Amino acid sequence: MICPKCKSQNVNVQVVTETQLKNKHHGIVWWLLVGWYWVPIKWLFLTVPALIVKIFAPKKQKLKQKHISKCVCQNCGYMWDA
DSSP states (O other): OOOTTTOOSOEEEEEEEEEEEEEOOOOHHHIIIIIHHHHHHHHHHOHHHHHHHHHHSOOOEEEEEEEEEEEEETTTOOEEEO
C-alpha cells in the first residue's frame, strides 16, 4: 500500500472499533395505539409508583459498534480509510 500524501510504502493498516451508545425509544405504532392514552393515565393515577420505577429501572440503551480499517503512514503520519 502506498501513502497518497508522501508516496511511501511504510504503511500500517489497523482495524478500529467505533462505539456509540443509543437510547431506545418506542416506535410510532406504539405511540399511536397505546402510548397516547397509557402515559397520561399512568402519570395521573400511578404517580408515586411511576416515579419509583423511573428512578430504579435500568436505562434502555443500546450499544452500537462499527469496525473500520484505517491506514497510517509511518513516515508522515497521514491517516485515511482503507
